[in-house]
Amino acid sequence: MGLFKTTYLKETFESFGKYVVQQSRSNLTKKKKNVSKTLYDSLRYEFLGSGTAFSFVFEMEEYGEFQDKGVSGIKKKYHTPYSYKNKMPPRGPIDKWVVRKGLKGVRDEQGRFVSRKSLSYLIQRSLYYNGIKPSYFFTRAFNLGFNRLPNDIRIAFKLDVEEFMRFTLKNIF
Numbered sequence: 001m002g003l004f005k006t007t008y009l010k011e012t013f014e015s016f017g018k019y020v021v022q023q024s025r026s027n028l029t030k031k032k033k034n035v036s037k038t039l040y041d042s043l044r045y046e047f048l049g050s051g052t053a054f055s056f057v058f059e060m061e062e063y064g065e066f067q068d069k070g071v072s073g074i075k076k077k078y079h080t081p082y083s084y085k086n087k088m089p090p091r092g093p094i095d096k097w098v099v100r101k102g103l104k105g106v107r108d109e110q111g112r113f114v115s116r117k118s119l120s121y122l123i124q125r126s127l128y129y130n131g132i133k134p135s136y137f138f139t140r141a142f143n144l145g146f147n148r149l150p151n152d153i154r155i156a157f158k159l160d161v162e163e164f165m166r167f168t169l170k171n172i173f
Helices: 005-028 038-042 063-069 091-101 116-130 136-173
Strands: 043-051 052-061
Touching: 005 038, 005 043, 005 052, 005 136, 038 063, 043 063, 063 136
Parallel strands: none
Antiparallel strands: 043 052
């Protein structure tokens, strides 16, 4: 007797994964959060399974969760599980971001030159006090795809069962 195959179910999850990744990438670009393309390129999904057992996961750079859900600063709070408490964010990634954005030598209100190191520190301090506003680039894409998923799964499961029954009945008769 043949094994029950989840062909249509797998296709449904594959379609869901592609949709969420594509929409998340689009959201990153629209919100101008795609400076280095590292987070954009790291977004992916994986469907693992055989027979009736399977798993489905989304992956991205670790800092993607902070960009998505935000981080509360010590003065400005957001509805997020993350917050700065007694340590500032690391300056290294901020300095790299400043370079990628092309913010070399800038001048302050009095016309004085502000070095890249000082600019990085000022951004670091601003993030510490004001936090990172949630962008929900992934959450919105996931929720939109997930809302239509239950019906798609029901249809796919029905098709997989029908195919299994056809195979089984064909072999019996």
